Amino acid sequence: MKKRRTAEPYKIKAVEPLNMLSREEREQALKRAGYNTFLLDSEDVYIDLLTDSGTSAMSDQQWGALMVGDEAYAGSKSWYRLRDAVQEIYGYQYVLPTHQGRGAENLLSQLMIKEGDYIPGNMYFTTTRAHQELNGGTFVDVIIDEAHDSSAELDFKGDIDLTKLQKLIDDVGAERIPYVCLAVTVNMAGGQPVSMANMREVYELCQRYGISVFYDATRCVENAYFIKEREEGYQDQSIRNILKEMFSYSDGCTMSGKKDALVNIGGFLAMNDEELYIRSRELVVVYEGMPTYGGMAGRDMEAMAQGIYEAADDHFIEHRIHQVRYLGDQLIEAGIPVVRPIGGHAIFLDAKAFLPHIPQDQFPAQALAGALYLDSGVRGMERGIVSAGRNKETGENNKPKLEMVRLTIPRRVYTNNHMDVVADSVIELFEKRDQITGLQMEYEPPTLRFFNARFSPLVESKTLI
Numbered sequence: 001m002k003k004r005r006t007a008e009p010y011k012i013k014a015v016e017p018l019n020m021l022s023r024e025e026r027e028q029a030l031k032r033a034g035y036n037t038f039l040l041d042s043e044d045v046y047i048d049l050l051t052d053s054g055t056s057a058m059s060d061q062q063w064g065a066l067m068v069g070d071e072a073y074a075g076s077k078s079w080y081r082l083r084d085a086v087q088e089i090y091g092y093q094y095v096l097p098t099h100q101g102r103g104a105e106n107l108l109s110q111l112m113i114k115e116g117d118y119i120p121g122n123m124y125f126t127t128t129r130a131h132q133e134l135n136g137g138t139f140v141d142v143i144i145d146e147a148h149d150s151s152a153e154l155d156f157k158g159d160i161d162l163t164k165l166q167k168l169i170d171d172v173g174a175e176r177i178p179y180v181c182l183a184v185t186v187n188m189a190g191g192q193p194v195s196m197a198n199m200r201e202v203y204e205l206c207q208r209y210g211i212s213v214f215y216d217a218t219r220c221v222e223n224a225y226f227i228k229e230r231e232e233g234y235q236d237q238s239i240r241n242i243l244k245e246m247f248s249y250s251d252g253c254t255m256s257g258k259k260d261a262l263v264n265i266g267g268f269l270a271m272n273d274e275e276l277y278i279r280s281r282e283l284v285v286v287y288e289g290m291p292t293y294g295g296m297a298g299r300d301m302e303a304m305a306q307g308i309y310e311a312a313d314d315h316f317i318e319h320r321i322h323q324v325r326y327l328g329d330q331l332i333e334a335g336i337p338v339v340r341p342i343g344g345h346a347i348f349l350d351a352k353a354f355l356p357h358i359p360q361d362q363f364p365a366q367a368l369a370g371a372l373y374l375d376s377g378v379r380g381m382e383r384g385i386v387s388a389g390r391n392k393e394t395g396e397n398n399k400p401k402l403e404m405v406r407l408t409i410p411r412r413v414y415t416n417n418h419m420d421v422v423a424d425s426v427i428e429l430f431e432k433r434d435q436i437t438g439l440q441m442e443y444e445p446p447t448l449r450f451f452n453a454r455f456s457p458l459v460e461s462k463t464l465i
């Protein structure tokens with residue numbers, strides 16, 4: 001019997017009209033943006049798949065929650081509601097609000113890292129690594145090798161390789177490793193999940209050496225769904241239970257509330273150690289604000305508390321993952337090279353395989369993101385050599401194995417019809433991929449260069465495609 005179809009676990013109460021420019025207008029807009037999709041104006045974008053960060057649609061309950069936000073400078077009721085939500089769903093004892101994820105990364109890095117330390121992690125994330133380096137640390141990638149291979153089909157491609165972690169401990173000594181940073185899911189690997197077994201093993205290994213484990217919990221609910229779907233023994237467990245178990249194998253986390261807490265701004269740092277909490281409370285007032293608002297308005301904390309509960313709903317997360325897969329499966333069926341298996345928040349086009357005629361130093365993923373925008377007004381993001389920046393010792397470009405364009409799906413925002421439009425555009429572009437040309441960098445900022453870098457087409461008089 002044909003499998004019964006399911007639909008969005010919500011109905012639409014407010015809509016926001018979309019605007020579509022002509023091809024000529026898109027050419028002008030891309031030129032103005034220096035061929036960097038980060039620099040396009042949102043007015044010039046038709047379907048915006050730049051990021052899933054802060055782009056979620058809030059529920060009626062969340063909009064209602066904004067109205068009851070308590071804007072007291074100290075001791076806000078909304079803060080307690082947020083704290084309670086984190087304690088209930090994540091299970092950590094102490095919580096400090098921050099304006100977004102990198103605010104929490106800043107605090108954690110300043111508190112834990114000393115000059116010359118090493119911070120192992122399951123593939124780098126741009127802002128996380130930047131904070132680690134700013135505090136004198138060196139990030140060490142200890143993810144399994146397969147994570148760097150876009151075609152390797154593994155259930156848990158975000159896992160840490162315990163042999164690599166053990167080797168680092170043996171080489172530099174446990175006292176040089178303040179904590180392991182474990183991301184659930186792994187953004188730069190394609191939104192790939194970490195298994196519960198791996199979390200447990202990493203924690204056990206670290207406990208033996210007195211090394212802390214901090215999660216980057218940004219997309220933890222997506223990770224929990226993959227565990228439910230793929231890991232033996234979890235099929236009948238609720239997402240809430242899975243989350244609780246996941247977090248029990250860690251000492252704390254940094255969180256960007258802009259993803260799996262379903263809000264447009266906000267984040268937090270959470271932990272179980274009281275002494276660390278007291279030190280964090282001293283630092284949060286320098287960078288964010290009082291420990292009872294830490295960079296967020298009362299109404300934002302209120303909406304985030306509500307979002308934390310909504311995201312942990314089994315129906316919400318099932319639909320979310322399936323929508324991303326709906327787009328990914330169409331592309332796979334059409335033979336488009338994408339990172340496999342399809343991850344939690346985005347489709348990652350493999351730009352090296354898509355554009356084999358463009359060498360990595362001519363920024364194939366940047367060019368592909370530009371070409372996609374020209375073709376249909378769909379905005380994606382480069383995740384390759386530009387994002388990887390330069391080696392902090394040699395000054396050379398880091399050359400990541402994965403050279404990708406990310407098509408990131410905001411939560412509860414687009415319908416599957418939008419996904420169809422995106423699929424059509426990518427498939428057509430693939431048919432004329434030989435015509436796409438490379439880029440040269442015209443302006444390179446010193447840190448996190450991908451945000452503000454500017455480019456021009458290598459072939460003058462051409463517009464990428």
Ligand SMILES: Cc1ncc(COP(=O)(O)O)c(C=O)c1O
Pocket residue numbers: 053100101102103125127128183187216218255256257258266267
């Ligand atoms: C995996 C991951 N960690 C950390 C961050 C930082 O979060 P924020 O953008 O809220 O500062 C992001 C997004 O930026 C992310 O995707």
Ligand SMILES: N[C@@H](Cc1ccc(O)cc1)C(=O)O
Pocket residue numbers: 050051052053126127187387408
């Ligand atoms: N975390 C967000 C926003 C962001 C994008 C790119 C970055 O390198 C840093 C932050 C995302 O992954 O979309």
